[in-house]
Amino acid sequence: MRLRRYGHLSLPPFGRKPDPLSKDLSAKTSKKIARLDLNANFGIPYIPILKQTQSMGWFKRLKDGIQTATKYKKETPDGLWYKCKSCDHLQTTKELAANLHKCVSCDYHTRLSSAQYFEILFDEGHQELFSDIESTDIMDFVDLKPYTERLEAAKAKTSLKDAMAVAQGQVNGKSLVVAAMDFVFIGGSMGSVVGEKIARSIKYCIKERIPLMIISKSGGARMMESAFSLMQMAKTSALLSRMAEHKVPYFSFLTDPTTGGVSASYAMLGDINFSEPGALIGFAGPRVIKETIKRDLPEGFQTSEFLLEHGFLDFIVNRSDLKERVSKMIGLFGF
Amino acid sequence: MVFLEFEQPLEQLYQQLEKLKEVEAIGDVDVSKNVKDLESKIVKTKEEIYSNLTGWQKVQLSRHPQRPYTMYYVENIFDEFVELHGDRQFKDDKAIVGGMARIGDQRLVVIGHQKGINTKLRQYRNFGMANPEGYRKALRLMKIAERFDIPVLSFIDTPGAYPGLEAEERGQAEAIARNLFEMSQLKVPIVCYVIGEGASGGAIGIGLGDRVFMLQNTWYSVISPESCSSILWRSWDHKEEAAEALRLTPEHMHGFGIIDGIVKEPLGGAHNDPEAMSQILKGHLLEQFKELSKVKTQDLIDQRIERYSSIGKFATVTS
Numbered sequence: 130m131r132l133r134r135y136g137h138l139s140l141p142p143f144g145r146k147p148d149p150l151s152k153d154l155s156a157k158t159s160k161k162i163a164r165l166d167l168n169a170n171f172g173i174p175y176i177p178i179l180k181q182t183q184s185m186g187w188f189k190r191l192k193d194g195i196q197t198a199t200k201y202k203k204e205t206p207d208g209l210w211y212k213c214k215s216c217d218h219l220q221t222t223k224e225l226a227a228n229l230h231k232c233v234s235c236d237y238h239t240r241l242s243s244a245q246y247f248e249i250l251f252d253e254g255h256q257e258l259f260s261d262i263e264s265t266d267i268m269d270f271v272d273l274k275p276y277t278e279r280l281e282a283a284k285a286k287t288s289l290k291d292a293m294a295v296a297q298g299q300v301n302g303k304s305l306v307v308a309a310m311d312f313v314f315i316g317g318s319m320g321s322v323v324g325e326k327i328a329r330s331i332k333y334c335i336k337e338r339i340p341l342m343i344i345s346k347s348g349g350a351r352m353m354e355s356a357f358s359l360m361q362m363a364k365t366s367a368l369l370s371r372m373a374e375h376k377v378p379y380f381s382f383l384t385d386p387t388t389g390g391v392s393a394s395y396a397m398l399g400d401i402n403f404s405e406p407g408a409l410i411g412f413a414g415p416r417v418i419k420e421t422i423k424r425d426l427p428e429g430f431q432t433s434e435f436l437l438e439h440g441f442l443d444f445i446v447n448r449s450d451l452k453e454r455v456s457k458m459i460g461l462f463g464f
Numbered sequence: 465m466v467f468l469e470f471e472q473p474l475e476q477l478y479q480q481l482e483k484l485k486e487v488e489a490i491g492d493v494d495v496s497k498n499v500k501d502l503e504s505k506i507v508k509t510k511e512e513i514y515s516n517l518t519g520w521q522k523v524q525l526s527r528h529p530q531r532p533y534t535m536y537y538v539e540n541i542f543d544e545f546v547e548l549h550g551d552r553q554f555k556d557d558k559a560i561v562g563g564m565a566r567i568g569d570q571r572l573v574v575i576g577h578q579k580g581i582n583t584k585l586r587q588y589r590n591f592g593m594a595n596p597e598g599y600r601k602a603l604r605l606m607k608i609a610e611r612f613d614i615p616v617l618s619f620i621d622t623p624g625a626y627p628g629l630e631a632e633e634r635g636q637a638e639a640i641a642r643n644l645f646e647m648s649q650l651k652v653p654i655v656c657y658v659i660g661e662g663a664s665g666g667a668i669g670i671g672l673g674d675r676v677f678m679l680q681n682t683w684y685s686v687i688s689p690e691s692c693s694s695i696l697w698r699s700w701d702h703k704e705e706a707a708e709a710l711r712l713t714p715e716h717m718h719g720f721g722i723i724d725g726i727v728k729e730p731l732g733g734a735h736n737d738p739e740a741m742s743q744i745l746k747g748h749l750l751e752q753f754k755e756l757s758k759v760k761t762q763d764l765i766d767q768r769i770e771r772y773s774s775i776g777k778f779a780t781v782t783s
Contacts, residue, residue, distance in 0.1 A: 272696035321776035355710045359686040360775040366644035367772045392637035393665040412636035413627030
């Protein structure tokens, strides 16, 4: 059987009855040609339809990736520059440190360690207290890593013993015990050691009649000590009630971030509660709340300004004024 | 009846029993012996299943849809009860109930989490997740108890304090912290029972007491196994492992010395025989209040604070 081509169509020859087979064949062939036609370019250059957001490049990268070999790259040592998380302002870490670790452009308060707060608050020279206790793995807790390994890793990384350090010193000549949390140690989580350090600080302050300041900075209770962590909420609150009985002032300084079991116990129980600008403070974390209510959270939700507005803080203090303010408060409480 | 996954062998036996009873009802064949055999087999299977429950299975049992909640016990234990509402500041929380009650000559102030018994009521009760006003209502009632020298009974059964936007605005953290602070100094005895779920701050917010007990098929932990799995394993699939790792069963908690004892449930769990459970609980709690009534107020508070101050395990190092 012969098929004649007419243009782009292929038809059976005229005057003949098309038999089923040829019909089939012609159908197949015409399909094929039709498909070919679609791809034909008829001499017109192919112009892809561009979305408005796309722009056409005049130059084409021939090789992918950056071509500079490592040995020709210029080395910048780590930790020289700091880019502000809030305003993206680029500054040297020296400038940042000179400004009490606040952004020189927008005054964003970066997170500090317990040692740095001691440095800011105390006149000169302070004595660390209760540094002889460390966390242990009470319940052989294993998630993706055993708790003992996590503890070791945290100790090695931070050269701290746990998420809280306590020190006694003078603030403008007035005695104060400061118990400060370290967020870098397993998220500043509260376990038996944090609870015990607070407990001992309270007993010490009652005995010596020295005001206590706790600097909270924590994601909440430490899961790896399960019920023991939970009970630290009761432990610290119970002892704080004892301190109130003895009329020894307790200043609670809530810093970024203070959430979970820490905010729902000692952090919220100060004779005065105060905070730094822009700190995250709340019971549940913002992600959990967002998932629960399935709505976006309003601007500034759970910031220290939000808590001040809703009546849970006495004031917000800039880090530059922290020492002055604390010393003034000690005096006003009659100590 | 609702059967949980690990109760499947029971479901089959119950189905067989039902069929036998149908046959018996027709009355042509005497099957009374078979029925008896099957019933004893059911008891035996139950004993087997319930004597070796894992942490996760206890979690499942504590959430059993037919498990009795606070109001059930209130209705079945007390001779008299008047429910009191509201925190006098914002509104009446439905997830925490409370009121004044009497058994014989023992007067009590009762507070407790309340879950709903059907879909509509579950929503009404917010699944037993209290807002700050719930904790503040509980505190108001405890203050009434203190003023009139009436001991406090607390029933704990919550998947956690409600993590909502308004809860944060009104100070969820402050409400729980304040309760812990005030309950430490309350001048009347407080006895707490975990009757279902005891999750985190939401549970301890009304759970600080002179004596704390857990029912046999309940759990108490710093976080629910699901949330623990999602945070530490970064996936929701490890809840069984998390339940084991958290050591959340009454047996563990008693072993740690965190609770004072375990209240045995009827065979097959509280939901199998809620009435019997109420009676067990009634006897148990009356005994506690009788003993605590002999303790002087100041000693009571001192012992309570001492009890919580001594919880915690750590290593002492010399450096």
